[in-house]
Amino acid sequence: MNKICFGCGSTLQSINELEQGYVSTDKINDAKYCKRCYRLTHYGELINNDNEKSIKTIIDTVNKDNTFKIYIVDFLNINNNTIDIYNKIKGNKLFLISKIDLISNSININRIIENIKKVYNIYSVKCISTLKKYGINNLINYLDINNIKKCTILGPTNSGKSSFINKLIELYNPKLNKLTISNRRNTTLEFINIKLNNNLTIIDSPGFLIKDYGLKSKYKNIIKPITFNMKTNEVLCIDKFYIKFSNNTSITIYSYENIYVKKYYKEINFDYNIDIDKNTDLCINGFGILSIKEKNNISIFNLDKELFSIRKSIFGGNNE
Ligand SMILES: Nc1nc2c(ncn2[C@@H]2O[C@H](COP(=O)(O)OP(=O)(O)OP(=O)(O)O)[C@@H](O)[C@H]2O)c(=O)[nH]1
Numbered sequence: 287m288n289k290i291c292f293g294c295g296s297t298l299q300s301i302n303e304l305e306q307g308y309v310s311t312d313k314i315n316d317a318k319y320c321k322r323c324y325r326l327t328h329y330g331e332l333i334n335n336d337n338e339k340s341i342k343t344i345i346d347t348v349n350k351d352n353t354f355k356i357y358i359v360d361f362l363n364i365n366n367n368t369i370d371i372y373n374k375i376k377g378n379k380l381f382l383i384s385k386i387d388l389i390s391n392s393i394n395i396n397r398i399i400e401n402i403k404k405v406y407n408i409y410s411v412k413c414i415s416t417l418k419k420y421g422i423n424n425l426i427n428y429l430d431i432n433n434i435k436k437c438t439i440l441g442p443t444n445s446g447k448s449s450f451i452n453k454l455i456e457l458y459n460p461k462l463n464k465l466t467i468s469n470r471r472n473t474t475l476e477f478i479n480i481k482l483n484n485n486l487t488i489i490d491s492p493g494f495l496i497k498d499y500g501l502k503s504k505y506k507n508i509i510k511p512i513t514f515n516m517k518t519n520e521v522l523c524i525d526k527f528y529i530k531f532s533n534n535t536s537i538t539i540y541s542y543e544n545i546y547v548k549k550y551y552k553e554i555n556f557d558y559n560i561d562i563d564k565n566t567d568l569c570i571n572g573f574g575i576l577s578i579k580e581k582n583n584i585s586i587f588n589l590d591k592e593l594f595s596i597r598k599s600i601f602g603g604n605n606e
């Protein structure tokens with residue numbers, strides 16, 4: 287029988303070093319992890335050009351089974367792109383906001399959750415921090431009360447799916463092998479069944495690979511809102527992109543605390559313009575959210591159109 291890498295779910299093989307699941311011939315009999323997972327875990331080093339599973343392949347696969355689904359997304363990546371994927375997943379499911387330890391106390395997460403439910407028409411939303419062990423027991427009770435015996439964990443890459451499952455392994459059955467986790471994209475490569483006990487099996491999955499802004503990981507600490515009051519035709523430089531407003535407005539940026547933001551006074555040839563209504567969020571995949579208060583025509587420079595989507599603000603109109 288083929289052996290599976292406990293870290294990423296690949297079938298272990300000694301034939302091709304460039305293919306996923308590779309372990310050298312002398313190690314394959316005892317190996318629990320492939321060479322890639324070993325290097326990633328111990329040296330933070332990514333080897334192999336891994337096969338990427340398309341969003342459609344993952345959705346089609348999970349829609350064939352009737353397990354309960356938990357869809358994990360971190361706060362800054364809740365946007366039309368990730369919600370579209372969530373909406374394509376059939377059956378009973380829960381929307382789970384991860385890494386809430388990263389959210390500053392000045393953000394009222396409970397109020398935001400209520401607004402997320404309204405804006406996106408989602409019934410069940412919870413939040414967790416695997417790092418700070420927040421919300422884990424609540425979630426275990428939820429699975430218990432709802433008599434859920436098999437549950438697939440889905441979500442964008444890097445949202446913390448495997449970390450969450452490792453926490454469940456620690457709590458339920460610490461002798462089981464841990465999954466590979468990393469801050470790289472596409473860490474888990476295949477679906478992995480983890481039988482925690484006779485009553486509960488969890489399935490890890492490859493993350494949805496959504497085009498990402500690609501913020502440097504050195505920025506990734508606390509998410510703290512910062513507000514600017516902009517006058518007509520004033521320009522704000524945010525990290526590497528620029529945004530100009532046709533009308534006076536306040537803008538609140540929800541991103542990592544030490545992001546570069548400054549008013550900018552030189553001439554710029556903007557790439558494109560968009561009209562937005564009062565209280566609109568401009569969501570940028572992997573970067574965060576710009577919550578804009580007043581109706582505006584905004585001009586944008588150096589931000590790929592594919593990276594953003596707009597929605598009615600989840601901050602309820604009163605920016606924090
Ligand atoms: N601050 C914080 N970081 C977390 C938390 N959970 C996971 N992370 C970090 O998020 C990164 C991604 O974690 P993974 O568990 O590998 O994410 P994943 O969703 O399994 O990613 P893929 O396998 O690529 O789909 C790692 O650097 C984790 O340390 C959390 O609760 N808080």
Ligand SMILES: [Mg+2]
Pocket residue numbers: 447448449466467473474490491493
């Ligand atoms: Mg994973």
